Amino acid sequence: MIDIIVMILFGIGLFSFFSTTVGILRFPDFYSRMHAAGKGDVFSSVVMLLGLVIYHFHHPSLDGVLVAIKILMISLFIFLASPTATHAIISAGFNSGVVPWAKPKPEEDKQ
Amino acid sequence: MIWQFDLLILALGVLCALASISLKDLLSAAIVFGAYSFLMCLLWTEMGAVDVAFTEAAVGAGVSTVFFLAAVYHTNRAVKPRRRGRLLHKLVGLVTAACIGLLLLSATADFPTWADPNSPASVYLSPFYITETIPQTAVPNIVTAVLADFRGFDTMFETSVIFVAGLAVLAILGSYGRRQRDYEPSPTGQDAAHQSSIVQTACRVFVPFMQLFALYVVAHGHHSPGGGFQGGVILGASFILVAISYDLRVMQRRLRERLAMLFAGLGVLIYAGIGALCLVLGANFLDYSILHTILPATSPIMARSHGMLGVEIGVAFTVMAIMVIIYVNVASHGKSDRGL
Numbered sequence: 002m003i004d005i006i007v008m009i010l011f012g013i014g015l016f017s018f019f020s021t022t023v024g025i026l027r028f029p030d031f032y033s034r035m036h037a038a039g040k041g042d043v044f045s046s047v048v049m050l051l052g053l054v055i056y057h058f059h060h061p062s063l064d065g066v067l068v069a070i071k072i073l074m075i076s077l078f079i080f081l082a083s084p085t086a087t088h089a090i091i092s093a094g095f096n097s098g099v100v101p102w103a104k105p106k107p108e109e110d111k112q
Numbered sequence: 113m114i115w116q117f118d119l120l121i122l123a124l125g126v127l128c129a130l131a132s133i134s135l136k137d138l139l140s141a142a143i144v145f146g147a148y149s150f151l152m153c154l155l156w157t158e159m160g161a162v163d164v165a166f167t168e169a170a171v172g173a174g175v176s177t178v179f180f181l182a183a184v185y186h187t188n189r190a191v192k193p194r195r196r197g198r199l200l201h202k203l204v205g206l207v208t209a210a211c212i213g214l215l216l217l218s219a220t221a222d223f224p225t226w227a228d229p230n231s232p233a234s235v236y237l238s239p240f241y242i243t244e245t246i247p248q249t250a251v252p253n254i255v256t257a258v259l260a261d262f263r264g265f266d267t268m269f270e271t272s273v274i275f276v277a278g279l280a281v282l283a284i285l286g287s288y289g290r291r292q293r294d295y296e297p298s299p300t301g302q303d304a305a306h307q308s309s310i311v312q313t314a315c316r317v318f319v320p321f322m323q324l325f326a327l328y329v330v331a332h333g334h335h336s337p338g339g340g341f342q343g344g345v346i347l348g349a350s351f352i353l354v355a356i357s358y359d360l361r362v363m364q365r366r367l368r369e370r371l372a373m374l375f376a377g378l379g380v381l382i383y384a385g386i387g388a389l390c391l392v393l394g395a396n397f398l399d400y401s402i403l404h405t406i407l408p409a410t411s412p413i414m415a416r417s418h419g420m421l422g423v424e425i426g427v428a429f430t431v432m433a434i435m436v437i438i439y440v441n442v443a444s445h446g447k448s449d450r451g452l
Contacts, residue, residue: 085314092308 003059010052017045030102031094039087043079050076118158125151136191138184146177162337163255166329170345175435178352182443249416251334259339260420264398268383271340271427275380278434282373285441315357322350330428334420340427347428348435360444369440372433379430383423390419398423 024037050072057069128148135141149172156165224231241254241262251257259267326346333339355363387398395402400419401412410418 081314081317085311088308089311 003055007052007056010048010055014045014049014052017041017048021045031099032091032101035087035091035094039084043083046079046083047076050079113158113160118155121151121155121158125155138187138189138191139181142177142180142184145180146173149173149177163253163339163342166337166342167345170342170349175345175349175352175439178349178356179438179442182439186442186445248413249420250413251417251420253334253336255337256334256339256420256424260334260423261398261400261416264387264423267423267427268380268387268398271380271383271430274434275376275430278373278376278437281438281441285445286369311357315353319350319354322346322353326350326428326432330424331421333424334417340424341431343424344428344431345435347432348439351432351436352439355439355443360440363436364440367436369437372436372440375429375433376437379426379428379433382426382429386419386422386426 018041021037021041024041025034028034028037054069054072054076057065057072059065125148128144128151132141132144132148135144149168153165153168153173156162156168224233228234241258245251245254245257249257249261251261323346326343328343329338329346330340330343333343351363351367354366386400386403389406390399390402391397393402393405398419400416400422402415403419404410404412404415407415407418
């Protein structure tokens with residue numbers, strides 16, 4: 002039972018890591034790439050760390066629970082720090098005048 | 113220890129190293145170098161050298177990247193265009209490099225072969241540390257015992273080297289004691305109002321936990337990975353975080369440069385003082401076991417453990433203060449008025 006939950010969580014995490022990577026490579030400009038990196042990174046790492054936490058309840062012992070609590074604290078840290086860093090990078094980009102990508106106008110598209 | 117994983121990390125590390133020396137933009141090179149340090153940290157964790165990995169993560173990937181960025185910010189981002197050397201110069205350089213390389217290669221023949229069971233290190237040195245650390249010092253973390261007790265001299269001079277590094281930065285950049293400059297807001301608006309309140313709030317939440325964790329790393333250094341160097345760097349990093357997210361002045365209201373310099377000296381003094389105390393009590397320099405005569409309720413074995421804690425605290429003082437001093441001086445061009 003625990004194994005199945007862990008596998009599902011890891012699967013979700015891996016899939017969203019994959020889509021994060023695709024997003025970073027494929028999105029057109031700085032802001033949308035940071036959007037992919039910030040959101041996907043946090044979500045997938047937290048999900049995978051939760052998977053690790055649950056994995057440690059396989060053999061419930063004091064050591065396992067302590068490790069699980071430490072992993073939970075790490076995921077809390079990621080949950081707070083990574084969006085802040087993304088915000089800081091994006092606002093730095095905005096302040097130094099990186100122009101957001103806009104969809105090309107349809108007239109230009111036809112030419 | 114999964115060798116495929118090791119190989120992957122090593123290949124990525126080599127790629128990062130090559131990228132960081134070939135990049136033309138120094139800012140990108142500094143960031144890639146940080147990534148390289150982090151990969152090295154992963155590799156060491158994989159190989160079981162957790163203490164080294166911890167140091168690399170804190171110093172290499174963390175603080176020194178910030179130092180590089182600060183230095184790049186105040187100098188030039190682009191690499192200087194390389195001058196065309198004359199053929200003679202190139203030839204002399206090539207011959208010198210080849211000769212020294214050959215000399216070094218010939219010296220490697222005297223080394224014991226890789227993982228040789230008959231080399232001096234594996235005949236008596238490592239087995240001694242592995243079997244004798246707990247009976248002699250009651251410290252479970254062998255690395256800390258070797259660092260702070262068996263080879264205490266080395267660590268004392270490492271601490272002094274860090275102290276001297278801080279002094280060198282002050283001597284080159286600092287205006288310490290010469291004149292007090294007035295605070296002038298940066299022309300690009302790089303002061304407290306510039307940073308968004310999200311970053312400031314997040315840092316305000318983190319800093320107490322960082323400092324608590326740093327104290328834990330220092331105090332728990334002989335039971336788990338960590339120790340004075342790592343804890344000191346994390347403590348220093350917490351001050352640097354305040355300086356980055358607010359500005360240098362807010363940080364200096366908490367820790368003035370004069371006080372930081374005092375802390376740096378105090379750390380070396382604590383380390384050498386504990387050594388000298390052992391000398392006064394009639395044992396060898398840094399032989400902590402004699403300290404049981406003045407510490408209450410300890411045996412000579414526990415006294416060595418406590419002595420290690422004492423010198424680790426000294427190391428943490430010095431490292432923390434020097435990290436802050438280097439950052440302040442590099443980031444503000446020695447004027448210590450405004451940060452990045």
